[in-house]
Amino acid sequence: MIGSEGGTRSRRGGPARPRPTRVTHPIQPLQMDAATGLLAGVRQVLSPHWDARPPGVQPELIVIHGISLPPGQFGGPWIDRLFTGNVPADAPASLRELAGLRVSAHALVRRDGAVTQYVGFGQRAWHAGRSQYRGRSACNDFSIGIELEGTDTTAYTEAQYDSLAALVALLLATYPTLSSEHIAGHSDIAPGRKSDPGPAFDWPRWRALLNRHLEGVR
Numbered sequence: 345m346i347g348s349e350g351g352t353r354s355r356r357g358g359p360a361r362p363r364p365t366r367v368t369h370p371i372q373p374l375q376m377d378a379a380t381g382l383l384a385g386v387r388q389v390l391s392p393h394w395d396a397r398p399p400g401v402q403p404e405l406i407v408i409h410g411i412s413l414p415p416g417q418f419g420g421p422w423i424d425r426l427f428t429g430n431v432p433a434d435a436p437a438s439l440r441e442l443a444g445l446r447v448s449a450h451a452l453v454r455r456d457g458a459v460t461q462y463v464g465f466g467q468r469a470w471h472a473g474r475s476q477y478r479g480r481s482a483c484n485d486f487s488i489g490i491e492l493e494g495t496d497t498t499a500y501t502e503a504q505y506d507s508l509a510a511l512v513a514l515l516l517a518t519y520p521t522l523s524s525e526h527i528a529g530h531s532d533i534a535p536g537r538k539s540d541p542g543p544a545f546d547w548p549r550w551r552a553l554l555n556r557h558l559e560g561v562r
């Protein structure tokens with residue numbers, strides 16, 4: 345279970361509860377409980393694969409990933425199963441090597457744009473592995489990891505671009521330590537080891553959508 349103290353307490357130390365932040369979204373209005381780092385109105389599949397960020401460390405980086413399980417197939421149960429530690433040793437051959445892995449991401453955007461959340465955004469999900477961003481290693485400590493269901497070479501969907509933009513706009517509005525300047529692909533923080541989200545991810549197109557969402561919440 346995600347602890348009730350996920351994320352920070354009131355940032356100014358006062359008694360006021362953080363106000364939920366809302367972003368209009370064509371598929372579903374995304375809403376965040378800043379105290380728990382949990383989204384309202386999205387599918388929650390809470391992962392046991394997380395722990396607390398180091399003391400005093402806030403999310404400062406957003407990492408975009410791509411994943412599909414089995415590789416190249418969309419819509420099945422295996423991403424949920426991987427992030428919840430439910431890949432059995434007798435899984436299909438292409439998945440067997442994932443059995444026993446303890447990994448997660450904060451959220452997944454499916455091909456239809458639907459969001460699943462696995463870990464509260466204030467907590468440390470285990471998505472980046474060995475990694476470095478601008479000279480700072482162990483990116484899990486200070487980042488939020490969002491997976492897109494896809495492959496490096498399959499065009500991501502319009503719904504995914506839009507949903508990811510809405511979610512990132514909401515994160516930027518919720519966590520003042522995040523910045524639209526500090527958003528990277530997994531391949532950027534683990535070059536040579538990771539290639540996702542791959543050349544299929546159209547950064548300029550997605551950046552334009554993000555800017556539109558940011559204007560909407562300003």
Ligand SMILES: [Zn+2]
Binds near residue numbers: 409410530538
């Ligand atoms: Zn990745």
